[in-house]
Amino acid sequence: MSGQGQPAPADWTAGTELPTQVFRVTRADLVAYAGASGDHNPIHWSDRVATAVGLPGVVAHGMVTMALGGRALSTWAGDPARVREYGVRFTRPVVVPDDDTGVEVIVRGTVGTVADGTARVDLVVGCDGTTVLGQARASVLVAAGLPGDD
Amino acid sequence: MPLDPALAGRRFPTTPAHDVSRYEVSRFAAALGATDPVHHDVEVARRRGHRDLPAPPTFPIVVAFEAMTGFMADPSVGIELRNVVHSAQRFVAQRPVYAGDVLTATLTVESVRQAAGTDLIATRSEVATTAGEAVCTAFATLAHRAPAVGER
Numbered sequence: 001m002s003g004q005g006q007p008a009p010a011d012w013t014a015g016t017e018l019p020t021q022v023f024r025v026t027r028a029d030l031v032a033y034a035g036a037s038g039d040h041n042p043i044h045w046s047d048r049v050a051t052a053v054g055l056p057g058v059v060a061h062g063m064v065t066m067a068l069g070g071r072a073l074s075t076w077a078g079d080p081a082r083v084r085e086y087g088v089r090f091t092r093p094v095v096v097p098d099d100d101t102g103v104e105v106i107v108r109g110t111v112g113t114v115a116d117g118t119a120r121v122d123l124v125v126g127c128d129g130t131t132v133l134g135q136a137r138a139s140v141l142v143a144a145g146l147p148g149d150d
Numbered sequence: 151m152p153l154d155p156a157l158a159g160r161r162f163p164t165t166p167a168h169d170v171s172r173y174e175v176s177r178f179a180a181a182l183g184a185t186d187p188v189h190h191d192v193e194v195a196r197r198r199g200h201r202d203l204p205a206p207p208t209f210p211i212v213v214a215f216e217a218m219t220g221f222m223a224d225p226s227v228g229i230e231l232r233n234v235v236h237s238a239q240r241f242v243a244q245r246p247v248y249a250g251d252v253l254t255a256t257l258t259v260e261s262v263r264q265a266a267g268t269d270l271i272a273t274r275s276e277v278a279t280t281a282g283e284a285v286c287t288a289f290a291t292l293a294h295r296a297p298a299v300g301e302r
Contacts, residue, residue, distance in 0.1 A: 023183065036174075036181035037212050041231050049232060053295075062236040063211050067182045070207040079188065079198065080246055083207040087240030087289070135238075147199035 009077055009142035012119050018109035021072040025060055025094065026102030033064050047098070055093060062090035065105060065132055069123050072107040076121070077140045081147045084118070085139035088125075092132045103127055117143035153227070153269045153294065157259045162224065164256045165216040167280050172249040174212075175203045182206060192249075204246040210255075211239070213247075214275035214288035217257035221273065229294050237270065238291035244284050252280045255288070269294040 006019050030044050039061055042049035050058050066088050074080040096102055105127050112120035123136035172192065179189035184206055187194040195203050222229045247253065260272040270293055277286040 029181065029183070032181040036178045037215065039215055041234075043232060053232060062239065063208060064182070066239055067206060067208040071182055071184050074184070074186065074207065079204075080186070080207055081200065081204050083243070085240070085242050086207055087238070089238040090236055147204070 006076065009082065009119065009140065010144055012111045012114055012142055014111060014113055016111040018072075018076045018111070018121070021068075021075065021107045023068045023071070023105045023107070024102050025064060025068075025096055025105055026100065027058065027096055027098055029102070030058070030060055030064065030096060033061055033067075037061070037063065039063065056095050058096055058098070059093035060096050060103075062088075065090070065094050065125060065127075066136075068105050069107050069125050069133065069136060069138075072109060072123070073121060073138050073140060076109060077142075079147065082141040083138055084141055087138075088123075088136040089134035090132075091134040092127075092130055094127045094132050105132070112137070114142060117141060152264055152296065153229070153262050153271065155262050157227065157271070158261050159259065161256065161258045162217065162221045164254045165213065165220060166254070168213050168216065168253045170205070170247060170249055170251045170253060172203050175205045175209070175247075175249045178209055178212065179206050200246075201248055201250075203249040205248070207241065207243065207246070209247045210241055210243070210277045210286040210288050213253045213255045213277050214257070214290065217255035217275045218273065218290060218292070221257050221259070229296075233295050235293045235295070236290065237293040238289075240289040241286055242289075243286040247277075247285060251285065253277055253285065254280060260289075267295065269296070 073083045108124040119140050119142045121138045125133040176190045255275040255277045257275045273290045275288045
């Protein structure tokens with residue numbers, strides 16, 4: 001299954017640009033993620049604690065930002081099961097204001113190499129005009145006949 | 151107080167069994183806005199070749215985080231979550247986590263090094279089923295900044 005206007009993984013070659021995905025993150029999302037993940041670190045919901053440890057304010061869990069990259073990868077790949085390796089460095093915090101609109105996280109992806117039924121995808125994940133994840137890359141299965149193929 | 155470099159190589163106790171339910175997979179996906187029905191509707195998941203609801207690719211962090219929490223709370227380690235910043239994360243999956251899995255995580259400290267008053271702790275958590283099937287290896291690097299005396 002692939003979205004409209006998006007190259008199927010079997011057609012990916014080195015340099016294929018994947019459609020940019022834009023996600024919005026609010027404080028409510030952080031609270032939902034804290035509940036769903038069990039990570040209740042107060043820097044992700046309390047301005048008091050976040051500023052006490054030197055942050056500009058409440059910041060998104062790094063894992064929320066990484067997971068949005070994972071969502072983009074799952075969409076591009078057509079199925080979450082095709083994402084086999086995925087790594088990032090958390091280089092800049094994503095500050096999430098206490099309002100209803102939150103912040104936008106933008107995920108861009110480019111296919112690096114394709115070999116042995118696996119593609120390397122390089123991600124650029126940005127927020128507010130700066131890159132927030134470093135060395136973000138994934139290995140995605142591209143061969144047909146895997147779980148996720150209709 | 152810097153962490154003891156002798157932590158490197160230490161393996162911490164395996165976490166208690168974590169039963170992954172369909173509800174949990176669906177709720178985790180929903181928290182990320184992942185509306186793909188493969189995470190929410192078992193009929194769709196089966197039609198797409200899955201044995202049950204597959205979790206999003208970063209879900210193993212939930213079980214790995216239990217191991218990290220145990221590690222941080224260990225009296226011989228003694229670090230507070232609020233002084234910790236997650237600095238890197240990587241997953242190497244054998245397969246997705248599925249609803250119905252019963253998982254544990256076993257954390258090993260790979261290295262501890264100091265940089266500008268911060269301890270950088272590289273950890274590896276092996277996520278496996280209680281039947282012994284390897285599911286995913288989660289590598290986390292944690293940056294720990296010890297508060298100065300009197301600081302809160």
